[in-house]
Amino acid sequence: MPTDTKRVRGPEVSQSPSLFLCKPAAVLPSQGPRADGRQRDQVDVRPVFVRCGLVSQAKGSAYIEAGNTKLMCCVYGPRETERKDETDMKCGRLTTDMRFAPFSCLERGSWIQGSQDKDLSLMLHESLQPAVCLNKYPRSQIEVNVMVLENSGSVLAHAVTCASLALADAGIEMYDLVLGCSIRQDGVSYVVDPSYMEENSCSSASSHNQGGLTVAFLPSLNQISGLQSDGEMTEETLAAGVRTCIEGCYKLYPVIQQALAKAVRRAAPPPSES
Amino acid sequence: MATVQVSEAEKVYILHGIRDDLRVDGRGCEDYRHMEIETDVVSNTDGSAKVTLGHTAVLVGVKADIGKPRPMVPNEGYFEFFVDCSANATPEFEGRGGEELGTELSNTLYKVFNNKHSVDLKSLCISAGEHCWVLYVDVLLLQCDGNLYDAISVAIKAALFNTKIPRVHISADEEGVKEIELSDDPYDCMRLNVENVPCIVTLCKVGHRHVVDATLQEKACSVASLIISVTHKGTVTCTRKVGGGSLDPESIFEMTEAGKRVGKALHAPLMKLLQQEESLGKTRQKVGFLG
Numbered sequence: 001m002p003t004d005t006k007r008v009r010g011p012e013v014s015q016s017p018s019l020f021l022c023k024p025a026a027v028l029p030s031q032g033p034r035a036d037g038r039q040r041d042q043v044d045v046r047p048v049f050v051r052c053g054l055v056s057q058a059k060g061s062a063y064i065e066a067g068n069t070k071l072m073c074c075v076y077g078p079r080e081t082e083r084k085d086e087t088d089m090k091c092g093r094l095t096t097d098m099r100f101a102p103f104s105c106l107e108r109g110s111w112i113q114g115s116q117d118k119d120l121s122l123m124l125h126e127s128l129q130p131a132v133c134l135n136k137y138p139r140s141q142i143e144v145n146v147m148v149l150e151n152s153g154s155v156l157a158h159a160v161t162c163a164s165l166a167l168a169d170a171g172i173e174m175y176d177l178v179l180g181c182s183i184r185q186d187g188v189s190y191v192v193d194p195s196y197m198e199e200n201s202c203s204s205a206s207s208h209n210q211g212g213l214t215v216a217f218l219p220s221l222n223q224i225s226g227l228q229s230d231g232e233m234t235e236e237t238l239a240a241g242v243r244t245c246i247e248g249c250y251k252l253y254p255v256i257q258q259a260l261a262k263a264v265r266r267a268a269p270p271p272s273e274s
Numbered sequence: 275m276a277t278v279q280v281s282e283a284e285k286v287y288i289l290h291g292i293r294d295d296l297r298v299d300g301r302g303c304e305d306y307r308h309m310e311i312e313t314d315v316v317s318n319t320d321g322s323a324k325v326t327l328g329h330t331a332v333l334v335g336v337k338a339d340i341g342k343p344r345p346m347v348p349n350e351g352y353f354e355f356f357v358d359c360s361a362n363a364t365p366e367f368e369g370r371g372g373e374e375l376g377t378e379l380s381n382t383l384y385k386v387f388n389n390k391h392s393v394d395l396k397s398l399c400i401s402a403g404e405h406c407w408v409l410y411v412d413v414l415l416l417q418c419d420g421n422l423y424d425a426i427s428v429a430i431k432a433a434l435f436n437t438k439i440p441r442v443h444i445s446a447d448e449e450g451v452k453e454i455e456l457s458d459d460p461y462d463c464m465r466l467n468v469e470n471v472p473c474i475v476t477l478c479k480v481g482h483r484h485v486v487d488a489t490l491q492e493k494a495c496s497v498a499s500l501i502i503s504v505t506h507k508g509t510v511t512c513t514r515k516v517g518g519g520s521l522d523p524e525s526i527f528e529m530t531e532a533g534k535r536v537g538k539a540l541h542a543p544l545m546k547l548l549q550q551e552e553s554l555g556k557t558r559q560k561v562g563f564l565g
Contacts, residue, residue, distance in 0.1 A: 227514065
C-alpha cells in the first residue's frame with residue numbers, strides 16, 4: 001500500500017495537553033477556607049445573577065450565573081403533541097433536554113449527546129415534573145432546553161433553578177418554583193455549591209465519606225422533587241447533607257422571587273396612578 | 275419501564291393493604307419475593323450469573339479484556355456497564371424502545387461503582403500506563419416484572435464473584451519490548467473480592483408507607499421511588515429519586531434508613547449462598563433456564 005512519505009500524520013486521537021503536565025494538579029486541602037474565599041461546613045452559596053426573558057423567540061427564558069457557572073434555559077410550549085395515547089388525553093407532557101456547549105468544560109466536549117447529558121436531562125425532568133401543573137395542559141407538550149455555557153461546578157442544581165424560572169417566565173402554571181442545591185462531602189467537612197475543582201478533586205486523605213449530593217426542592221410546599229448522590233457516605237452524613245441542601249435552597253429563594261417579580265414588572269409595568 | 279394499567283378500585287385496594295402492612299401477595303412491606311441465583315451459566319464469558327426475582331429475570335455476563343488504562347488513573351483498571359432491554363421482556367422494548375431504560379440503568383450502575391472501595395481497581399492493573407484489565411459487564415433483561423435495579427445489582431455481584439480473570443505476566447525481551455503472556459494452566463486465575471460490592475434497594479412510596487421490591491401493580495400506584503445502593507458495612511454509595519412525584523424530606527430520611535437496613539441484611543445470606551454454590555464444585559446440578 002503506498003504510504004504518504006511527504007506528510008507527517010499526527011496521532012488519530014488527540015488529548016488535552018494538561019494530561020502531560022510534569023507536576024500533578026494540586027490537591028485541594030480539605031481544611032481551611034476554600035479557594036474562592038467561601039467557608040467550609042457552612043451554607044455558603046455563590047452569589048447568583050439571574051435574568052428572565054432574554055430570548056425573544058422563546059415563550060420563556062432565563063439565564064443564571066453563579067460564580068463562573070453560566071447556563072441558559074428556554075421554554076417552548078404548550079404545543080400540540082403528535083402522539084396521542086391514553087395518558088396524553090388527561091395531562092400534558094414535559095420534555096427536557098440538557099446540553100453542554102463544547103467549550104464549557106476544561107476538555108472539549110462533542111455536540112453529540114453523551115450518556116452524561118442524557119442522564120442529566122433525565123434528572124432534570126424528574127425534578128421539574130412534580131412542580132408543573134401538567135393536568136392543566138392536556139394533549140400538549142412543554143419543551144425545556146437547558147444549555148450550559150460554562151461548567152464551573154453544580155451544574156445540575158443551577159440548571160433546575162434556571163429551568164423553573166424559565167417555566168415561570170413562560171407563564172406555565174406551577175405549584176411552586178423548584179430550586180436546586182448541591183454539596184460535596186469530603187471526609188468530615190462539606191462544601192456547599194462546589195466549584196469544578198472542588199467537585200472533581202479526590203483528596204486521598206480520607207477514604208470514607210466522600211461524595212456529592214444534589215437536591216431539588218420546592219420551598220413553599222416543603223417537598224423534595226429530585227435527589228441524586230454518588231460517592232460513598234454513611235446514612236447520617238447523607239441525611240445531614242440533604243438538610244444542608246434544603247437550607248441552601250431557602251437562601252436562594254428570595255433572590256429568585258425578586259428576579260421573577262422584576263421581569264414581570266418590566267414586561268407589564270403597573271398602571272401609573274395619576 | 276413496562277407498565278400495567280391499574281384501575282382506580284385496584285389502586286385503592288393496594289393502598290389500603292399496604293397501609294396495614296399487607297401486600298397483595300401476602301408479603302410484608304420490607305420482604306423480597308422468592309429469589310433464585312445461579313452462576314456460571316454462560317461458558318463463553320469469564321463470569322456470569324442469572325437471577326430470577328419473582329417474575330423478573332436478569333442475565334449478566336462479565337468479560338475481561340486487556341486495554342489501555344484511563345489517562346487520569348494509569349494504575350487502575352475500569353468497568354464498562356451496558357444494559358440491554360431485550361424485546362423478549364415486553365414488546366415495548368422492540369427496536370430502540372428499550373434504549374432509554376437501558377441508558378438509565380447503565381448510568382445508575384456507573385454511579386454505584388464510582389468510588390474507591392467497591393472493587394479494588396488497582397488489582398486490575400497489568401502494567402501502569404500501558405495495560406490493564408477492562409471488565410465489560412453486560413446485563414440482559416429477559417423478563418420484566420418490576421424491581422429491575424435490585425435484580426441487576428444482585429446479579430452483578432454474583433457474576434463478579436464468579437469471574438475468573440486469567441493471570442498474566444509481562445516479560446521484556448532484549449530490545450525492551452514488553453510482551454504479555456497468559457499462563458498455560460487454564461485454571462490459574464485471579465478472583466475478585468466482592469465483599470464491598472453494593473446492592474441496590476428500591477423503595478416505592480405508596481400512600482404514606484414505602485415498600486421494598488414492588489411489583490408492576492404496586493409501582494403503578496406509587497408516584498415516586500428512591501433507589502439506594504448499600505454496601506455490607508452500611509455505607510451508601512448512590513441514591514436517586516425516580517418517578518414523577520415529589521417526596522417529603524421526612525419520608526426520604528425514613529426511606530434511606532429502611533433501605534440501609536434492608537440492604538445491609540441482604541449481603542450476608544448472598545455471600546453465604548455464593549460460597550456454598552462455589553464449594554459444590556463439579557457436583558453442582560446445573561439448573562439452567564428451564565428449571
